[in-house]
Amino acid sequence: xxKTRLGQTPSxxxxxxFHFGLPYEGDSNLISxxxxxxxxVVEGKVTDGAGEPVPDVxxxxxxANAAGKYDHPEDTQDKPIDEGFHGFGRCATDKxxxxxxxxxxxxxxxxxxxxxxxxxxxxxxxxxxMLKQLLTRIYFEDEAHNANDPVLGLIPEARRGTLIARKTxxxxxxxxxxxxxxxETVFFEY
Amino acid sequence: xxxxxxxNREEKSAQPPSLYPPYNSTVLxxxxxxxxxxxxxxxxxxxxxxxxxxxxPVDADLTxxxxxxxxGERIIVSGRLLDENGRAVPNALVEVWQCNAAGRYxxxxxxxxxxxxxxxxxxxxxxxxxxxxxxxxxxKPGAYPWRNHPNAWRPAHIHFSxxxxxxxxxLVTQMYFPGDPLFAFDPIYQGIPDxxxxxxxxxxxxMDSTIPEWALGYKFDIVLRGRDATPMEH
Numbered sequence: 001x002x003k004t005r006l007g008q009t010p011s012x013x014x015x016x017x018f019h020f021g022l023p024y025e026g027d028s029n030l031i032s033x034x035x036x037x038x039x040x041v042v043e044g045k046v047t048d049g050a051g052e053p054v055p056d057v058x059x060x061x062x063x064a065n066a067a068g069k070y071d072h073p074e075d076t077q078d079k080p081i082d083e084g085f086h087g088f089g090r091c092a093t094d095k096x097x098x099x100x101x102x103x104x105x106x107x108x109x110x111x112x113x114x115x116x117x118x119x120x121x122x123x124x125x126x127x128x129x130m131l132k133q134l135l136t137r138i139y140f141e142d143e144a145h146n147a148n149d150p151v152l153g154l155i156p157e158a159r160r161g162t163l164i165a166r167k168t169x170x171x172x173x174x175x176x177x178x179x180x181x182x183x184e185t186v187f188f189e190y
Numbered sequence: 191x192x193x194x195x196x197x198n199r200e201e202k203s204a205q206p207p208s209l210y211p212p213y214n215s216t217v218l219x220x221x222x223x224x225x226x227x228x229x230x231x232x233x234x235x236x237x238x239x240x241x242x243x244x245x246x247p248v249d250a251d252l253t254x255x256x257x258x259x260x261x262g263e264r265i266i267v268s269g270r271l272l273d274e275n276g277r278a279v280p281n282a283l284v285e286v287w288q289c290n291a292a293g294r295y296x297x298x299x300x301x302x303x304x305x306x307x308x309x310x311x312x313x314x315x316x317x318x319x320x321x322x323x324x325x326x327x328x329x330k331p332g333a334y335p336w337r338n339h340p341n342a343w344r345p346a347h348i349h350f351s352x353x354x355x356x357x358x359x360x361l362v363t364q365m366y367f368p369g370d371p372l373f374a375f376d377p378i379y380q381g382i383p384d385x386x387x388x389x390x391x392x393x394x395x396x397m398d399s400t401i402p403e404w405a406l407g408y409k410f411d412i413v414l415r416g417r418d419a420t421p422m423e424h
Contacts, residue, residue, distance in 0.1 A: 017297040021287025049218035072236035088238035128213025129204035189225035
């Protein structure tokens, strides 16, 4: 198509004062009563380049349901939609820089070509001092398919672990987000 | 399952870098490692579909959320949510938040010694209609000081958060007002590399949407990334 494109609207920081505009009750709990699948907590701490907790960012996640189906019209897989689970969550970090979601473990989803992607959460970080949001992913350490995941495969081996949440008790997975410096989380250009 | 149709990539000159030292807070929050280029998969081209959250008419009128009328200049902000191909983005959630006419947010951490307005909270939400139109009524926010550098002031702005047809369309931006003398001094506005692209964040005064003896109209169209085909055409 040779049609002239309209110019994209630039991104600007969410700033320090979003808390009265964006968070809403229940925003970090993705589960309604009858959601299918394993109930889990996904949590972590966000730190900056000085190693200090970041108490004023907002994390958003988007994920498939337990069957590996996204609640979206472009997911045409023959898998069930779950009326108790839509897959979007939002959480502002607390004063210790902690975020915490109550969700279900997603199923595996298709990747490019005939590949399969290991279960993961698509994750955005918005904050003061961030003129545009950062994109990352949260994977789960107890998924054997991580070894064959095509997106993890794009990442230098030494850094892959930054996207893999550790199982810290039977139903809790922890992945810290390091914005800068030692152990810096992998972020994507998308 | 058919291959997904990728979205256009970021327009580099129109989008800010993560590190922009004149905006001090970027210095410890910008990644130092190179970003990994992510192909668009089903995970990226899907996203939350609105309809779940309930949006009420009062959410679109920030002047009617309390017993009395807020102080300040009443305005109507409207526009269209489009993609780069000029296609309307319908059923999209638009969230807005702002300070009051005196330049003060209700946020507990805002220490600017300007008055709070008991009749103004400053948060609203609307969903775009089938043609991508949105509209809300508010009051014109004031400029306010911040501590980025000596005598730093933010130009008056309304924060916008948008959900498009996919999660990677997610956009958070700020809408400014035409002719603001503070643009030249604001590192957040100046953080956009292309001077012409910065102007896409500036609303325009619009007599057609101005309501006689009631409120001034401002127009602000927002453009999200597009793609070269739609799933229906594919």
